[in-house]
Amino acid sequence: MSRGNGILAVRVWPAADYTRVAIEHSDPLKFTHFTIKNPDRLVVDLEGVEFNGVLDGMAGKIAPDDPNIKLLRAGRFKPGVVRLVMELKNEVRPQVFVLPPVGEYGYRLVLDVYPLDPPDPLLQLIQRSESLYGGTTAEQKPETIVERPRQGKPVVDRLVTITLDPGHGGEDPGAVGRGGSYEKHVTLAVAHRLRAKIDAEPNMRAVLTRDTDYFVPLQMRVQKARRIQSDLFVSIHADAFTRPDANGSSVFALSESGASSSAARYLAQRENAADLIGGVNLGAKDPILAKTLLDLSQTATINDSLKLGRAVLNEIGGINRLHKDSVEQAGFAVLKAPDIPSILIETAFISNPEEERRLNDEAYQDRMAEAIISGIRKYFIKNPPLAKSRLARLD
Structure with a gap:
């Protein structure tokens, strides 16, 4: 596992239109994601990432009144892999993508969850x-x-x-x-x-x-x-x-x-x-x-x-x-x-x-x-x- 690729910050932006979770990291990383029903969850596996205090404190980033996310937690899944589990309040259309460094930011893994019935x-x-x-x-x-x-x-x-x-x-x-x-x-x-x-x-x-x-x-x-x-x-x-x-x-x-x-x-x-x-x-x-x-x-x-x-x-x-x-x-x-x-x-x-x-x-x-x-x-x-x-x- 690369010790150089650490998670630097996790930022959460809740809104009725969609909720964004931005995970800033020091180097490019590999990831996979999938959804699970009953209850609705988004699961993201991060490869080559060291579990640290930023990830450990991820759960506290979700406000009770977030329109889309009920809970967000992270833990060691297997050697060299950290698993993120996002419990959802409703069925969503997730978009998971990576942004390159820009401005004051390093690499970012973005998890956007859009409600199936967005506000009109x-x-x-x-x-x-x-x-x-x-x-x-x-x-x-x-x-x-x-x-x-x-x-x-x-x-x-x-x-x-x-x-x-x-x-x-x-x-x-x-x-x-x-x-x-x-x-x-x-x-x-x-x-x-x-x-x-x-x-x-x-x-x-x-x-x-x-x-x-x-x-x-x-x-x-x-x-x-x-x-x-x-x-x-x-x-x-x-x-x-x-x-x-x-x-x-x-x-x-x-x-x-x-x-x-x-x-x-x-x-x-x-x-x-x-x-x-x-x-x-x-x-x-x-x-x-x-x-x-x-x-x-x-x-x-x-x-x-x-x-x-x-x-x-x-x-x-x-x-x-x-x-x-x-x-x-x-x-x-x-x-x-x-x-x-x-x-x-x-x-x-x-x-x-x-x-x-x-x-x-x-x-x-x-x-x-x-x-x-x-x-x-x-x-x-x-x-x-x-x-x-x-x-x-x-x-």
Whole structure:
């Protein structure tokens, strides 16, 4: 047995969508896995691994309220082999795969367990609408009057849906400030505040791509927005730059060609690397989604994204210095929905010590959320959403 291949860490990320167990190890390892029924279990055998305190403490990593995993334990199975047994709360679709070293991580063996009946974002949206609007569904909720400027008369418009995308999460912390702040926590905090403000509007509702600390692949973020036929997609970030004095807020839209600046290109490259750090199973591709994201004939959508971006940027400029006073563009993967105006907001630079302090201030988070919704309101006044079915299609 190789003494050099030790288990360095075990991290567990529970969520209703799926639970991830990431096992970090020092060198490549061999493994096999299989499932057992009655009760449902996932078994993984690790070859050439020394049983140590990290593995011994694995059981304590599983929270009682984990939606998918009941128990996780490890023990010596036979000479040179450590066996992991994951007891499951329900039948799952497991994905077991290896990630190479990247960023601060060494090799990782990833155990993803997906429920056979995953949460349906459309059903969640309907249930949320029912709770927000006193038992009425979105379909039953009265239409809202929205004033169209230049026409001189109000028109009846529908309830609009906005997908909020808190950047990073789970295995992917995003940028880390000098004070130890994680971008993934800041983005989620701002997104929760913004969702509350949107839901308080009489004609809007918001959905989060993630509402807790877990990793969501970039394509899945887009897919969730399209599944519910969102009217807007707003990705929230607090990124870092090579210089600690970089500061200010920015708004980005997709570019079909090159980036509008070297800084925009750099940030897009950083954000697009999230799948490498968070960990995507490249063997489980969705061909339908891949085809969707390759459809870049979306000039009209990008034009609407730029209008939305300018409206939001103008409002953000009232609470923080702007890194640049115009909407920038680059090839952000998360903005590639061909039919949804999409923007990415850098609320501030977490790599700047002063801005890191502001990003952790609840009052600043609230002001940022208020500025974003104010920009969204002004965008819709000038660009009322087109007519479409009140609820997203089921197909």
